Amino acid sequence: GIQVEQSPPDLILQEGANSTLRCNFSDSVNNLQWFHQNPWGQLINLFYIPSGTKQNGRLSATTVATERYSLLYISSSQTTDSGVYFCAVQNRDDKIIFGKGTRLHILP
Amino acid sequence: DAGITQSPRHKVTETGTPVTLRCHQTENHRYMYWYRQDPGHGLRLIHYSYGVKDTDKGEVSDGYSVSRSKTEDFLLTLESATSSQTSVYFCAISGVGSSYEQYFGPGTRLTVT
Numbered sequence: 501g502i503q504v505e506q507s508p509p510d511l512i513l514q515e516g517a518n519s520t521l522r523c524n525f526s527d528s529v530n531n532l533q534w535f536h537q538n539p540w541g542q543l544i545n546l547f548y549i550p551s552g553t554k555q556n557g558r559l560s561a562t563t564v565a566t567e568r569y570s571l572l573y574i575s576s577s578q579t580t581d582s583g584v585y586f587c588a589v590q591n592r593d594d595k596i597i598f599g600k601g602t603r604l605h606i607l608p
Numbered sequence: 609d610a611g612i613t614q615s616p617r618h619k620v621t622e623t624g625t626p627v628t629l630r631c632h633q634t635e636n637h638r639y640m641y642w643y644r645q646d647p648g649h650g651l652r653l654i655h656y657s658y659g660v661k662d663t664d665k666g667e668v669s670d671g672y673s674v675s676r677s678k679t680e681d682f683l684l685t686l687e688s689a690t691s692s693q694t695s696v697y698f699c700a701i702s703g704v705g706s707s708y709e710q711y712f713g714p715g716t717r718l719t720v721t
Contacts, residue, residue, distance in 0.1 A: 501667075531708045543698065543712035586650065590708055594658070595666065596641070600650040 502527045502591045506599035513577050514607050521572040521602045523587030531590040532563050534572050537601070538583045546572070546585075577606045611635045612713035614699050620719045627686040629716050631699030633679075638703035640682035641710070642666075642674060644695040651698065657682055658703075689720045 503526040513519055523532070534546040547554050547561040549570065554561055558578075563570040574581055584601040591597065611634035621627050631640060641656040643666075653666030655674040663674050671693060673685045686693055699713040 533710060535712075541696065541715055543715075545709065545711060548709040588651075588710070594708075595656075596653060596710065597667075598643075598651040600648075 501595075502529070502589065502597055504587060504589055504597050504599040506585075506587055506602050508602060509600070510603045510605075512605045512607065515577055515579060517577050517606075518573070518575045519577060519604065521574070521585050521604075523570040523572070523589075523599055525568050525570075525587075525589050527568070527591065529565065529568075529589040529591055530594075532565075532570050533588045534561055534570070535586045535588065536581075536583050537586065543586075574604075577604075579606045579608050582606045612699060612701055612711060614697075614713040614716050616716060617714065618717045620721060621689050622721055623690060624688050627689050627718065627720075629684045629697055629699075629718070631682045631684070631713060633682075633701045635701060635711075636679060637701035637711075638679075639701060639708070640676065641700040641702075642672070642682065642684045643698045643700065644668065644693075645698060645715075646695050654684065654697075689718075691720050694718060694720045 505524045507522045531550045536544045549561045549563045551565045558575045560573045586601045587599045613632045615630045642654040643651045652668045657663045657676040675683045697716045700710045702710040
């Protein structure tokens with residue numbers, strides 16, 4: 501089945517820094533989403549982005565479907581950005597597969 | 609708020625007992641999903657539903673069954689709970705119009721002793 505790999509697995513940054521999280525997938529996908537799981541366990545939608553670029557405040561995402569990757573950019577990090585970021589893809593059979601996530605820790 | 613609730617939010621049960629978790633949505637989404645989340649494994653799909661009485665298996669379906677008799681409710685049943693089923697269980701919904709964007713419930717923490 502399709503493989504979803506996220507990198508880096510862990511990231512520690514100082515408040516105010518910028519970061520780029522990467523999601524690689526091994527086959528063509530119909531859809532791709534980015535989620536943030538906060539320290540309380542809640543999963544929050546960030547982007548629904550099967551292709552192209554989207555921006556929402558300090559966050560933006562780009563998916564290059566032909567090259568099978570997506571990037572999540574976080575600018576001017578805040579401590580509230582801490583948590584785990586997941587990429588999830590939907591394959592041609594409509595199954596949704598999650599990557600193992602990138603754990604981000606923002607230091608004050 | 610995507611209008612998803614899960615019940616119970618926390619449960620402790622003994623090995624061998626049956627357990628049913630409920631997911632309820634108020635948004636009329638076509639698709640509903642059950643995931644489990646364990647350290648080191650991320651989120652793994654257990655079962656999903658693409659309509660009333662239409663369900664299919666995910667990657668970790670052994671030991672679980674599901675039912676969807678109404679659009680708004682999706683039940684996950686552990687027929688005989690085992691310690692390996694201790695986990696956090698998330699329900700998700702998607703499928704309004706042509707969008708497959710997923711929204712997650714708050715999760716249920718299940719401990720099997």
